[in-house]
Amino acid sequence: MxxxxxxxxxxxxxxxxxxxxxxxxxxxxxxxxxxxxxLPWGPMATGAVLGLLLVSVPLVFSLDAGPGVGVNLLRVAALCGAMAVSFALDDPARHTTGVLPVPRPLRQQLRLCLLLPPAAAWWLAVLGLARAGGMAGGSTGVPLADVTLEGAALSALALGLAAGVVRFTGVTAPGPAVVGAVLAAAVAGLTLLPDGVALFVPLGDERWDRAHALWAALLVLAAAAWAACGPEPLRAGGARPFGRLGRGPRARRSGA
Structure with a gap:
């Protein structure tokens, strides 16, 4: 059959x-x-490889990197992973697939399901390199669950921003713009936030637990933003912010 x-x-x-x-x-x-x-595997692989290379530096060069250095390297690797995720919703054929009887949330969920296994394997490799370099593990090492939460929140932020660009513009490849936005958000979180709501706190700081409660809230909000931006616009022209540029010739002739 x-x-x-x-x-x-x-x-x-x-x-x-x-x-x-x-x-x-x-x-x-x-x-x-x-x-x-x-899926744009090339740009995503570039970000993933960059993260692996950065975390492997202490191991390759036999550097004595303690947990304080380790947590910062893991954060940079997580940021590289978030930049890779920024390209997850790039779709040059978006305006063709938009007329298919398949809801956009389903297509995006499929992409996420395809990305989760390699992303999980990549993060396990990052943590393994950190352990091998003496930066994680043991009672005095980096709390890997907390850093994993930071990485998940950054990736969810990138996905939410990409979904917002897709939802409210006609851009088919939001990845490069989202990479810039994620980098800007990371720099702002590092330098502009007051001490009471700091996110990137040093290891052993008394604000550590409070900061990771904020990371958990950011993860939930970013996931909610992605879910909210998933559906197609109610109006056919909702994703075309330039008025008549997205309208057919008959509508332009009639002035409608």
Missing amino acids: TAPARAEAEVARGGSVGRRIVRRRIVVRGLLRPEARA
């Missing part, structure tokens, strides 16, 4: 709810390969 015939048989066997579930599963299976091909 061919794949389309098997799919039709699965749909026919289910009830109304079952049919919807089966149809959604068929759609997901059909989209996995195109979405995997459409």
Whole structure:
């Protein structure tokens, strides 16, 4: 039995709810390969490799880097990971796929599911290099769970910003702009925030726990922003901020 015939048989066997579930599963299976091909793996791999190289410096050059240096290197690696995530929603064919009967949140969720396994493997490699370089592990090392929370919040921030650009503009490749915004946000968080709401606090600082409560809040807010920006605009022209440039020739002739 061919794949389309098997799919039709699965749909026919289910009830109304079952049919919807089966149809959604068929759609997901059909989209996995195109979405995997459409992901900009090159820019994302560049950010990931840069993060690995930075964390491996103490190990490669046999430097005596303590936990204080280690937490800063891990933060820089997490920032590199967030810059890689900034390209996750780049889609040169966006204005073509926008007319497909597949909701944009589903396409974005598929991209996220495709990215999670390599991203998790990359972060485990980063932590492994930190341990091998003597910067993490043990009772006096870097608290890896807290730094992982920081990295997750930065990546969620990048994803939320990219979703916002996609939602409110006609840009097909928001990645470069989001990279700049993430870097600017990191610099602002490092230099402009008052002590009471500092995010990048030194290891052993009494503000450490409070700072990571703020990181957890940032993670939740960034994820909520991504979810809110996922759906297509209600108006067809909502993603075209330049008025008549996005309208057809008949509408321009009629002045509508």
